[in-house]
Amino acid sequence: MKINKNYLNLQPSYLFSTIAKKVAEYKEKNPQANIIRLGIGDVTLPLAKTVVAALKNASEEMGHAETFKGYGEEQGYEFLRTAIQKHYEKKNVSLDTDEIFISDGAKSDLGNILDIFDKDNTVLIPDPVYPVYVDTNIMAGRTIKFMNANMQNSFLPMPEEGMTADIIYLCSPNNPTGAVYTKEQLKTWVDFALKQNAVILFDSAYEAFITDEKLPTSIYQIDGAKKCAIEFCSFSKTAGFTGTRCGYTVVPKTLVFEDTQLNKFWLRRQTTKFNGVPYIIQRGAEAVFSDEGWKEIKENIQYYLDNAKIITDAMKKANINYVGGENSPYIWLECPNGMKSWEFFEFLLEKANVVGTPGAGFGENGEGFFRLTAFGNRENIIEAVDRILKCLK
Ligand code: PLP
Numbered sequence: 001m002k003i004n005k006n007y008l009n010l011q012p013s014y015l016f017s018t019i020a021k022k023v024a025e026y027k028e029k030n031p032q033a034n035i036i037r038l039g040i041g042d043v044t045l046p047l048a049k050t051v052v053a054a055l056k057n058a059s060e061e062m063g064h065a066e067t068f069k070g071y072g073e074e075q076g077y078e079f080l081r082t083a084i085q086k087h088y089e090k091k092n093v094s095l096d097t098d099e100i101f102i103s104d105g106a107k108s109d110l111g112n113i114l115d116i117f118d119k120d121n122t123v124l125i126p127d128p129v130y131p132v133y134v135d136t137n138i139m140a141g142r143t144i145k146f147m148n149a150n151m152q153n154s155f156l157p158m159p160e161e162g163m164t165a166d167i168i169y170l171c172s173p174n175n176p177t178g179a180v181y182t183k184e185q186l187k188t189w190v191d192f193a194l195k196q197n198a199v200i201l202f203d204s205a206y207e208a209f210i211t212d213e214k215l216p217t218s219i220y221q222i223d224g225a226k227k228c229a230i231e232f233c234s235f236s237k238t239a240g241f242t243g244t245r246c247g248y249t250v251v252p253k254t255l256v257f258e259d260t261q262l263n264k265f266w267l268r269r270q271t272t273k274f275n276g277v278p279y280i281i282q283r284g285a286e287a288v289f290s291d292e293g294w295k296e297i298k299e300n301i302q303y304y305l306d307n308a309k310i311i312t313d314a315m316k317k318a319n320i321n322y323v324g325g326e327n328s329p330y331i332w333l334e335c336p337n338g339m340k341s342w343e344f345f346e347f348l349l350e351k352a353n354v355v356g357t358p359g360a361g362f363g364e365n366g367e368g369f370f371r372l373t374a375f376g377n378r379e380n381i382i383e384a385v386d387r388i389l390k391c392l393k
Contacts, residue, residue, distance in 0.1 A: 015361035048296035054287035076102020124165035128362035178324015
């Protein structure tokens with residue numbers, strides 16, 4: 001028996017465990033410290049009332065023979081795929097329901113999609129980046145090329161002279177930087193992918209944070225994208241489903257490579273290796289798109305965006321360079337006074353009792369940067385910002 005030695009090439013993932021360890025050590029030495037955490041990318045507001053009502057109702061249905069459900073429909077229940085189709089219609093994107101696949105979240109699908117691609121494809125990934133894209137490709141033994149995201153390109157890398165790729169990852173609004181591509185920029189990527197005969201894996205997990213109507217909330221708002229892009233979406237940040245688990249992936253039937261529809265391959269992959277998301281959860285997800293549900297989740301998102309504004313206002317006051325924080329729950333800032341990411345982490349922990357995420361944990365280009373998240377309660381955000389401003393004076 002031989003192991004998959006590619007796993008030996010993975011960098012140990014110490015980021016969040018190191019943060020937890022450092023905070024615990026500090027807390028032990030300073031038990032009175034009131035530490036505010038603006039580090040972890042997890043939601044804090046509870047599920048919307050309409051969603052909870054739908055979950056309860058569906059649970060009740062499961063307890064009666066007439067309404068009980070066993071294994072669900074292959075790609076997810078039609079009622080949820082139709083609700084998603086209507087959500088796309090509002091973005092002027094028309095999809096067939098068999099182009100939509102319900103999943104237990106974007107992370108699984110982002111990893112699993114690689115099953116349908118050849119191992120020898122070259123992958124293009126931005127740096128810094130959500131680490132899942134990198135690690136899943138290392139596990140599969142693929143060659144990765146990084147593209148630099150930095151202050152010069154506002155952390156939105158674009159195709160460059162001589163660049164080649166088979167699989168391209170784009171994430172907008174971005175984790176960790178909060179940067180969002182414009183329609184024109186995405187059009188350049190779509191044209192590049194079409195020319196290269198490459199596929200774009202577009203991570204749209206934070207699309208619901210986009211409030212600026214000029215910005216694209218789906219790559220399919222760009223001409224030509226249905227011939228080159230797969231889109232990954234999630235209820236996690238949209239509707240607080242990080243613990244409830246539901247997402248969806250769009251694989252248009254017009255995506256054809258080597259005379260083969262990727263949609264057919266993905267259907268075959270999912271029906272072979274995945275048995276679907278619970279009926280109860282899919283009913284909860286459907287409720288997100290009801291008029292009342294959408295109003296409620298938008299209120300939650302606005303709460304996070306208002307938190308983000310409090311943080312970015314403070315960055316402006318302190319003359320700190322940053323991106324994100326608008327149309328995104330993440331604020332990506334340049335560590336002041338040339339500090340390195342972990343230096344600034346220690347500085348904030350000790351001087352302000354505030355915890356953030358060192359940018360170096362997201363790739364080489366993250367060194368010297370720092371991520372703050374707006375997923376906290378208002379009082380804590382105001383207090384944290386106040387302390388940060390005081391200690392930077
Ligand atoms: N994509 C990005 C960019 C993320 O930041 C996250 C979660 O933090 C995910 C995908 C995963 O989402 P899910 O909870 O749907 O698996």
